[in-house]
Amino acid sequence: MLIASAAVAYALVLGGAGWAGAATASTAELKRAPAASVVTSTPTPTPTVEVRAVPAAAPGPSRLRTCSVAGPASDGRLQQFQAQVVNASTGEVLYDRGGGTASRTASVLKVLTSAAALSVLGPDYRMSTRVVRGTEPGQVVLVGGGDVTLSRTPSGDESTYSGAPHLDELARQVRAAWDADPATAGTPITSVVTDASYFSGDAWEPSWNRKELYDGYMPQITALMVDGDRENPYRSTSPRGEDPVGRAGWAFADALGGGPSVVSGTAPAGAAVLGQVYSQPVSTLVQQTLIVSDNTIAEGLARVTAIEAGAGSSFSSLQQGITSGLSAYGLDTSQLRIADGSGLSGNNAVPPSYLTSLFVKVMNKEANLWPLYDGLPISGQTGSLSYSDRFSGDSSRADGAVHAKTGWIDDGYTLSGIIYAADGTPLTFAIYALGDVSDSAKQAIDALTAAFWDCGNNLSNL
Structure with missing residues (x-):
């Protein structure tokens, strides 16, 4: 039995090998063979395969951030409140309350004037x-x-x-x-x-x-x-x-x-x-206007920037002149409304999101922006953030960690810049307290800024 089975298997193998050899013969060899030797057969139909879309890989779970600033953000002294905070290393928006809405900035506008002057005039320009x-x-x-x-x-x-x-x-x-x-x-x-x-x-x-x-x-x-x-x-x-x-x-x-x-x-x-x-030089003038919020230098820089940008020499030329200078930084300027160079006008309008984006570039000292960074007041240490009514009391825990421009007009207080958070994360931020505000809005802004400093990259948007 074993011998017979083996013989059958051997014959099958030889037959299969022979069919395979015929199937792989070249076209020329088939043409040389006698017609009677050509075997025709009905081809086996190719089975239809249903192709189904492969679902995209599911995105990884977002990090669950648990550090809330709901308490200081709900302070009534902030009135009409807008804010945005960005992780400056990753570009991720960590916190947003009306960050895309353009509103009056008060003296924070001097940051835009300074950036435009450094772009158009350059840091070495002298009047x-x-x-x-x-x-x-x-x-x-x-x-x-x-x-x-x-x-x-x-x-x-x-x-x-x-x-x-x-x-x-x-x-x-x-x-x-x-x-x-x-x-x-x-x-x-x-x-x-x-x-x-x-x-x-x-x-x-x-x-x-x-x-x-x-x-x-x-x-x-x-x-x-x-x-x-x-x-x-x-x-x-x-x-x-x-x-x-x-x-x-x-x-x-x-x-x-x-x-x-x-x-x-x-x-x-x-x-x-x-x-x-x-x-x-402009590099020095920028620092002089930012550190104590000098309106006069800011207006002089704005007007000369507009002139050198070819926009004109009057207040009405500042919209074109300043936005032209800012365009060099690659950010969308379409929502900006520029009425003056100092921020004293309530007709200026800038979204907090523009400031958080610009301050990433300032922090990294891109292009000619290093004088702007060097001119920013520092919490508890220099300029308008070293006054007795800024970062006082419990907010003083963020002393030395906030590099930012202050702003104040009759119907608004603002603060925007860079926070080196407690966990080492660099944050860019903008806070607007607008409407029927009083001088105490400054302390509410400082308390919220210190809370951002506490949270760092664990800042929750809830």
């Missing part, structure tokens, strides 16, 4: 104030170039703007050039013409409250002024005047000596330059 020869004998023209820090204090005597250029140095240059020219040597300078034509349009933004002038927070914005048009050049907050160009002209006439008259006008084209002084 100049020139004196040129006039059209009449004994006449010189003082030409403003947008430097609001130019000082009437004596050289070596610092005004509120450290490192600012001084009128007495400009006067010294002019007298030296005047006396060195045989055509004017020995003759007096009898007339000073003030030229502020570098800026155009209104000197006062229509939506600003006029009390800001008299309370000492904002001057009329002109291309020629001294000490931000302060009555007291040594104080950051000091009443401003009704004629900043005239104040600068008379201060320069005093520095020249000899009692020249002062009139307004424009410089003749191609006039010889008799003297010139320069502002601090």
